Amino acid sequence: MTTGVEPARRSWWSEHAELGVAALLAVVGVLVAVDTVAEGTLSAGSDSDPIGPGVVPLVLSAALVVLAALLTVDVLRGGHGEAEAGEDVDLETPMDLRTVGMLAGVLIATAALIPVLGWPIAGTVLFAGAAHALGSRRLEVDIAVAATVSLATWVVFDSLLGVDLPGGPLMGVLG
Structure with a gap:
């Protein structure tokens, strides 16, 4: 027995959304290849590196383009990604x-704040702001945890790994 209500019909694009991923892979692959050629890193290497530095980016770009093509063929033949078994998100x-x-x-x-105030203060804004945006309403605790x-x-x-993060006003106090 039918209820007379038809299920919602999905558009062709929503049923083939993975084509967006394939397009992104292809674009990144082409951009890597173009950038590698433009940089001029394809020249022969030295005695210690006979293949040169441009080979790895070209291999990766070719792999990205091939994966994009394979994904496109799979999606057009009806393949699609399966939702995780434990997925609890209502799409x-x-x-x-x-x-x-x-x-x-x-x-x-x-x-915008990192160059002006440095990472410690800008990072505090980032972590506390993200906590607030995601629903936390304990401002004092959020700021304390974010600052820490x-x-x-x-x-x-900055100190242990040697990666120079701007300290801002705290540079003189802590650095």
Whole structure:
């Protein structure tokens, strides 16, 4: 017995969404190849490196383009990715644009603040802002944890690993 209600019909593009991934793989592969050729790294190497530095990027770009082609063929033949068995995300629920916008704003603010205030302060804004955007409402705890994580990552990268992260005003105090 039918209820008279037809199931929602999906568009051709939504049923073949993996073609977007294939296109992205192809574009990245082509860009890597073009950049490798433009850089002029295809010249022969030295006695210790006879193949030169341009071979690996070209092999990777070729692999990306081949994978894009194989994925395209598979999708057009009806193949598609399967959802994880334990997936508990309702794909019919619309995206929370407010949260996405807040996270984007936090990322943009962090990028703008790093050169001015340094990583420890900008990282605190990043971590505390992301926690707030994702639903935490314990501002004092979020800021304390964010400052601790941000300062710890700055110390580890700057002092122990030798990766120069800007310290900002804290450079004179801690550096």
